[in-house]
Amino acid sequence: MSTRRAVLIVNLGSPASTDPEDVREYLEEFLGDPRVIDLPRWGWLRRLLVNRLIIPRRLQNSSHAYAQIWTDAGSPLIATSRSACEKLAQALSSSDNGEATTAADAGKESGAPLVYLAMRYGRPSIPEVVAQIAAAGVEEVLIFPQYPHYAMSSWETVVVRVCEAFAALPPRAPHAQQVRLHCVKPFYADSDYIEALAQVCLPHLSETPREAGDHLLFSYHGIPVRHVGIASLRGVTARFVEHPLAEWTPEIGGASGEGGAGALSYVAHIEQTTARLVARLGDAAPRHSLAYQSRLVGEPWLAPYTDAELLRLPREEGVRRLFVLCPAFTTDCLETLEEIQMQGRDAFLGAGGTFFKQIPCLNDHPAYIDFLASRVRHWLKKDCLK
Numbered sequence: 001m002s003t004r005r006a007v008l009i010v011n012l013g014s015p016a017s018t019d020p021e022d023v024r025e026y027l028e029e030f031l032g033d034p035r036v037i038d039l040p041r042w043g044w045l046r047r048l049l050v051n052r053l054i055i056p057r058r059l060q061n062s063s064h065a066y067a068q069i070w071t072d073a074g075s076p077l078i079a080t081s082r083s084a085c086e087k088l089a090q091a092l093s094s095s096d097n098g099e100a101t102t103a104a105d106a107g108k109e110s111g112a113p114l115v116y117l118a119m120r121y122g123r124p125s126i127p128e129v130v131a132q133i134a135a136a137g138v139e140e141v142l143i144f145p146q147y148p149h150y151a152m153s154s155w156e157t158v159v160v161r162v163c164e165a166f167a168a169l170p171p172r173a174p175h176a177q178q179v180r181l182h183c184v185k186p187f188y189a190d191s192d193y194i195e196a197l198a199q200v201c202l203p204h205l206s207e208t209p210r211e212a213g214d215h216l217l218f219s220y221h222g223i224p225v226r227h228v229g230i231a232s233l234r235g236v237t238a239r240f241v242e243h244p245l246a247e248w249t250p251e252i253g254g255a256s257g258e259g260g261a262g263a264l265s266y267v268a269h270i271e272q273t274t275a276r277l278v279a280r281l282g283d284a285a286p287r288h289s290l291a292y293q294s295r296l297v298g299e300p301w302l303a304p305y306t307d308a309e310l311l312r313l314p315r316e317e318g319v320r321r322l323f324v325l326c327p328a329f330t331t332d333c334l335e336t337l338e339e340i341q342m343q344g345r346d347a348f349l350g351a352g353g354t355f356f357k358q359i360p361c362l363n364d365h366p367a368y369i370d371f372l373a374s375r376v377r378h379w380l381k382k383d384c385l386k
């Protein structure tokens, strides 16, 4: 009998609704994650700071921002992630490696890998989806965090939470103790990922004739400067030693550079994505620069800041027409649809710009589905850890 396999796609997640109480619950889970807000070290003091100071100050603005982007299908991030999962399952089912089915078809017997979707915060939660995976008798799981770049607050917290959820399954859960976990590493330089970005960008860049003041801004989600190079294995149990984090342990905390000492550097990953995409776009890309968005107050975050750049570029660099690409987000979400597409556009046009285009994220674009399917096929061929 063939091994039962599943792919677990994990994205960040959204509140259940734009109601301030749902947004509060979501932010409490998100900002209560010690890999997101890691100071102060004492849990009780951190919870006090997050729940009594940070969240009350953000709640009204966050709920309003979510209301601006909410659709009939709910959160764009969740709806788009669902669509990408369905398309991935379809793509795999037409491949040579057997058929894949979405988790909704799990009752039907087949040797095919199942495709599951979970959110790091909110629902469908990682523990509930992990319980479904165990109940389906799955023996091998490919964790696929939807983050191209390593950060403790994104890729790592997803992987650790999945490991914790498997470890917490009751011992009698079917196959709970035998499930083998593998994981897709941050894919910042993967040629299929870069190609997918190029396929999304090119039509937008060529939509209008090129002009002298054109500029392409790469806007990545920021993190506190202090987080660069931090990685923590807390929560990854010895049972999951096949996990690539174990393979990377000696490299954690190193300097920048690919593959060697800086394998977990967010900034090194971002520079690689930018350089490779610019090389791929060639003459199709106008002048470009890089900035970091979505910072919280309280300590220095990676700079330059996108909001400041949106004012500086027209005022000091003579930029008139701006394209903004956000490659840290695989799915359009609050940070692209509201912060860039709404607030960013207003700021840039108000500062003298004449044209503003937010290039969509990869979402469920066929080239992104090709990339997802290609990573899964590598795993099915058992060479995912090479």
Ligand SMILES: C=CC1=C(C)c2cc3[nH]c(cc4nc(cc5[nH]c(cc1n2)c(C)c5CCC(=O)O)C(CCC(=O)O)=C4C)c(C)c3C=C
Binding pocket: 012, 013, 014, 015, 031, 035, 036, 037, 058, 062, 075, 077, 147, 151, 153, 154, 221, 222, 223, 224, 294, 296, 328, 329, 332, 333, 334, 335
């Ligand atoms: C792309 C990777 C992400 C990293 C790294 C990241 C780090 C990080 N984020 C916060 C605080 C917030 N982020 C918020 C929204 C948000 N963040 C990401 C991705 C990354 N965050 C996404 C995809 C989203 C959008 C979710 C959606 O529902 O559409 C928010 C909530 C919105 C708000 O109130 O502004 C907060 C807060 C920190 C502190 C951090 C690293 C330390």
Ligand SMILES: [Fe+2]
Binding pocket: 221, 294
């Ligand atoms: Fe964030």
Ligand SMILES: [Fe+2]
Binding pocket: 294, 334, 335, 339
């Ligand atoms: Fe934001």
